[in-house]
């Protein structure tokens with residue numbers, strides 16, 4: 001709650017990456033880390049990294065963390081929960097007299113949420129060597145480049161390319177579920193199987209704009225009709241793909257524009273963007289091929305041209321490490337907490353960190369599954385269950401062979 005009140009005034013809860021408020025939040029975090037005896041630094045990608053040394057020289061760090069930035073009018077738990085439960089677990093271990101063998105690092109990754117520069121997971125991309133020179137040239141509405149913004153918050157974009165990819169013993173990220181699986185099944189924790197890949201497909205349909213009063217039905221080439229059929233097809237097929245139970249599968253027609261969008265004009269154009277998320281790339285390929293085939297056929301039947309069918313972006317899924325997931329599961333079991341396995345349909349920094357080392361995620365419930373809204377809420381007890389499970393998992397991981 002102390003971090004949450006560092007918000008843009010009149011717009012709770014807003015702490016956008018790169019904003020003065022974001023830096024205030026980080027100053028607060030820095031104090032908490034230092035209060036726990038951790039050293040704090042920024043890497044070239046402006047990730048805030050708190051570190052506690054371990055007793056075994058040269059051992060790779062156990063990395064924990066998440067992000068402290070929010071979406072506009074977002075919640076108080078998305079991201080923040082992962083950083084602060086990690087800090088609480090480390091503080092509790094210290095208080096118990098526990099001697100760490102591995103170094104411990106808690107990372108506040110820069111700009112996990114989509115930033116004003118049109119990019120999300122900026123810091124975790126930088127850390128794993130996937131923030132390329134082109135991305136650094138992306139600009140915000142004022143024309144500032146991402147590179148300039150990273151300098152402004154203390155990073156060194158020129159050094160990102162040569163930054164060594166860290167070697168880690170493992171990465172653990174606690175996060176609110178942002179869905180209702182845990183709450184509706186009255187479960188304490190979710191062991192994440194993987195983070196779904198995201199594919200975006202754009203379809204543009206072109207018919208003819210005509211007078212809505214004088215153009216008889218049989219003479220129309222209404223582009224909204226095949227678009228409407230496609231919205232239904234996406235939902236029906238997504239249900240069918242999900243029913244195969246071959247991992248997480250969802251698809252959404254989130255953008256639908258018709259033009260000219262006037263009450264007295266037959267729609268001459270339609271544009272849609274579809275968002276497809278799955279754990280299995282083969283299912284996505286099959287779904288996209290089906291959409292390609294069916295959209296062409298539906299458009300032809302409506303005497304409308306399918307002007308464009310394009311994959312706008314395709315991020316692959318990121319499976320979580322099975323060994324670390326098992327370790328989280330054993331930790332929960334030891335403490336008597338109930339668990340289930342589930343996939344993450346939302347993207348997370350862990351997806352990028354999984355490219356450099358074993359990574360796993362632990363979900364705690366949030367009320368009504370609500371997230372990215374001021375109503376977002378997890379009970380203190382639910383956060384405590386997550387922190388206690390991290391505490392056990394860190395001990396287990398730290399005790400393993402180095």
Ligand SMILES: [Zn+2]
Pocket residue numbers: 067078079112175
């Ligand atoms: Zn998040």
